[in-house]
Amino acid sequence: MxxxxxxxxxxxxxxxxxxxxxxxxxxxxxxxxxxxxxxxxxxxxxxxxxxxxDTLKLSYGQLPHKIVQHLADILLTNKTLITLNLATNDIGNKGVQSLANALQYNTTLRALNLEVNKIGPEGAQYLANALEKNQ
The missing domain is CATH 1.20.1280 (Monooxygenase)
Structure with a gap:
């Protein structure tokens, strides 16, 4: 056998x-x-x-940084996602930095909801820098 x-x-x-x-x-x-x-x-x-x-709704969760980082890694190569809702996940500055790094290169995402995520001025600056590079 x-x-x-x-x-x-x-x-x-x-x-x-x-x-x-x-x-x-x-x-x-x-x-x-x-x-x-x-x-x-x-x-x-x-x-x-x-x-x-084309739409992914992950709002009202508690996404750990590991998941946010994985999501950011996917955004680097994803060509279909247009809308991403991450509202109310306590992502914070560290998570937003990971997302911002991916947003520098992602050319398909058009709407990103990050409301109520404990993002301070530092995190906002990460996003601003990423969007400036992605034009």
């Missing part, structure tokens, strides 16, 4: 990965499967629901 390892998302045929993605919400696809590996990035990028994801 031979023992086979369990298949992983890395080795499954693309069609099977799409079937799995069909059962996940957009947030899970956006935050959990991006930047895992090159193959998954390619699979997710060609997945229909991801290609049409």
């Amino acid at each position: 031979t023992s086979k390892g369990s298949p992983s998302l890395i080795t499954l045929p693309v069609e099977n990965v799409y079937r799995i993605l069909d059962h996940l919400d957009e947030l899970t696809i956006f935050l959990s499967l991006r930047n895992v590996c090159m193959r998954l990035n390619t699979v997710v990028d060609t997945y229909g629901r991801y290609q049409t994801l």
